[in-house]
Amino acid sequence: MTLIFNEREKCGSCPIRHRAVCARCDDDELARLEEIKSYKTFEAGQPIIWRGDELVTFASVVTGIASLSRTMEDGRTQVVGLLLPSDFIGRPGREYVDFDVTAVTEVTLCQFQRKPFEKLVEEVPHISQRMMEMALDELNAAREWMVLLGRKTAREKIATFLEMVVRRSTIPNQAVAQYSLPLTREEIANFLGLTLETISRQLSAMKKDGIIEFEGRRNFFIKNLAALHEASGDDADGGIIV
Amino acid sequence: MTLIFNEREKCGSCPIRHRAVCARCDDDELARLEEIKSYKTFEAGQPIIWRGDELVTFASVVTGIASLSRTMEDGRTQVVGLLLPSDFIGRPGREYVDFDVTAVTEVTLCQFQRKPFEKLVEEVPHISQRMMEMALDELNAAREWMVLLGRKTAREKIATFLEMVVRRSTIPNQAVAQYSLPLTREEIANFLGLTLETISRQLSAMKKDGIIEFEGRRNFFIKNLAALHEASGDDADGGIIV
DNA sequence: CGCTATCTTGAATCCCTTCAAGTCGCGTGG
DNA sequence: CCACGCGACTTGAAGGGATTCAAGATAGCG
Numbered sequence: 001m002t003l004i005f006n007e008r009e010k011c012g013s014c015p016i017r018h019r020a021v022c023a024r025c026d027d028d029e030l031a032r033l034e035e036i037k038s039y040k041t042f043e044a045g046q047p048i049i050w051r052g053d054e055l056v057t058f059a060s061v062v063t064g065i066a067s068l069s070r071t072m073e074d075g076r077t078q079v080v081g082l083l084l085p086s087d088f089i090g091r092p093g094r095e096y097v098d099f100d101v102t103a104v105t106e107v108t109l110c111q112f113q114r115k116p117f118e119k120l121v122e123e124v125p126h127i128s129q130r131m132m133e134m135a136l137d138e139l140n141a142a143r144e145w146m147v148l149l150g151r152k153t154a155r156e157k158i159a160t161f162l163e164m165v166v167r168r169s170t171i172p173n174q175a176v177a178q179y180s181l182p183l184t185r186e187e188i189a190n191f192l193g194l195t196l197e198t199i200s201r202q203l204s205a206m207k208k209d210g211i212i213e214f215e216g217r218r219n220f221f222i223k224n225l226a227a228l229h230e231a232s233g234d235d236a237d238g239g240i241i242v
Numbered sequence: 243m244t245l246i247f248n249e250r251e252k253c254g255s256c257p258i259r260h261r262a263v264c265a266r267c268d269d270d271e272l273a274r275l276e277e278i279k280s281y282k283t284f285e286a287g288q289p290i291i292w293r294g295d296e297l298v299t300f301a302s303v304v305t306g307i308a309s310l311s312r313t314m315e316d317g318r319t320q321v322v323g324l325l326l327p328s329d330f331i332g333r334p335g336r337e338y339v340d341f342d343v344t345a346v347t348e349v350t351l352c353q354f355q356r357k358p359f360e361k362l363v364e365e366v367p368h369i370s371q372r373m374m375e376m377a378l379d380e381l382n383a384a385r386e387w388m389v390l391l392g393r394k395t396a397r398e399k400i401a402t403f404l405e406m407v408v409r410r411s412t413i414p415n416q417a418v419a420q421y422s423l424p425l426t427r428e429e430i431a432n433f434l435g436l437t438l439e440t441i442s443r444q445l446s447a448m449k450k451d452g453i454i455e456f457e458g459r460r461n462f463f464i465k466n467l468a469a470l471h472e473a474s475g476d477d478a479d480g481g482i483i484v
Numbered sequence: 485c486g487c488t489a490t491c492t493t494g495a496a497t498c499c500c501t502t503c504a505a506g507t508c509g510c511g512t513g514g
Numbered sequence: 515c516c517a518c519g520c521g522a523c524t525t526g527a528a529g530g531g532a533t534t535c536a537a538g539a540t541a542g543c544g
Contacts (some may be wrong), residue, residue: 073475132370138381148476150391185491194533197493197534198532200493218489306508410531446524459509
């Protein structure tokens with residue numbers, strides 16, 4: 001189910017048209033973006049940009065999932081964010097890339113060359129406004145995640161992660177909702193600041209407790225949503241918004 | 243050494259004039275800010291805004307240090323950021339406050355009423371540009387901190403924190419540089435995702451290892467900067483930028 | 485159908501926390 | 515100016531949650 005994007009695909013029919021950096025643009029502004037954009041696809045597992053690379057392109061994720069991470073010299077890795085469709089890659093004003101970006105699934109990007117894009121950011125308030133809004137949303141999400149990393153137990157971390165998967169899932173409310181883990185156990189571990197064995201053990205424990213049920217390694221059902229939320233450590237209506 | 247700020251203190255002589263949200267403003271734009279600003283001082287320990295509060299004012303920290311934190315229902319708290327002079331408080335576009343803001347030392351704020359400030363953000367690109375820049379800087383800092391919280395050991399966390407204190411210290415390079423911890427052991431613990439006992443033990447260990455030396459409870463010297471950096475787990479030139 | 489990466493489970497270990505008992509430094513008041 | 519008192523800090527010992535190391539199971543691919 002690889003989607004094909006032509007170089008001059010019209011923005012009007014773009015799946016992320018109303019959530020990406022271009023969300024507030026009018027037709028004229030879209031036309032200017034169309035002039036400088038190009039699509040590029042990465043296979044699952046492929047690096048997209050690496051820390052220290054010179055920052056030559058910005059991009060929006062159109063389809064697929066990418067991870068933003070940092071690896072220490074001795075190999076310890078922390079995932080600091082997941083990039084979903086409509087999320088932005090790159091930081092205007094920086095010369096170099098700060099974190100590694102890796103394709104988790106197959107990923108299609110809508111890329112912009114740096115210079116012309118920065119020019120647009122300066123000239124088109126609808127773009128800079130939307131970028132600021134997105135940056136502030138991500139800042140909030142990062143801070144919520146800091147609470148998880150610094151203070152939550154393994155079980156709370158995993159429950160929070162599962163809730164996030166459920167909340168972000170685009171699947172509409174069905175009679176029996178089935179969800180799919182977007183990451184391997186190891187990737188989840190690197191996102192939650194744990195080891196893959198701990199992820200596996202805690203998922204088994206939650207299965208034994210009747211909170212979730214697995215069908216294969218990736219697909220799962222929520223058997224007890226209240227218990228899942230209870231286990232997340234978040235209060236009634238808070239939680240990760242991302 | 244309490245500084246007195248008059249209600250109509252001129253921005254031109256403001257200590258954070260060139261780093262705060264107003265950094266890029268010209269004289270006309272400053273004049274518009276001066277119309278809607280007012281100073282307010284909080285004593286050490288006092289809450290400034292609370293999670294869930296209606297967001298009625300934005301502010302820049304002029305002097306002092308404030309903390310941004312979240313406390314879970316059972317009392318576990320995580321500090322997600324320190325607010326130093328020139329840092330901004332509040333999030334345009336939100337109705338409610340997301341994190342607790344507390345005065346760590348005596349704090350002076352330059353406050354703006356919400357509506358008129360949001361209007362200025364829309365109309366003055368110099369403000370929105372600077373705000374985006376600051377938001378992106380903070381996002382980067384938050385992500386670096388996520389690596390610390392998720393993957394570093396207690397010793398690495400504390401070494402990184404001490405390096406941050408040194409880096410942010412406004413003290414010019416002196417023959418023998420003395421620094422001061424801006425936080426209590428408990429506050430440091432809540433910032434690093436540890437307990438206050440662990441902070442105390444690790445500081446003692448680093449003292450025994452000849453890396454640092456204390457004079458009283460807050461003041462310290464770096465005896466071996468290379469060893470401190472070595473202990474931080476960061477590679478040569480990376481680290482927290484904040 | 486078989487192979488391999490991914491995952492599960494077990495056992496031992498360890499780092500950090502928890503609980504507890506002091507000690508120290510600093511500001512206040514005598 | 516010094517003594518006092520309390521909050522902040524230090525240190526110790528025990529406990530526990532997560533990691534590490536290791537062996538096997540399973541799913542999903544070719």
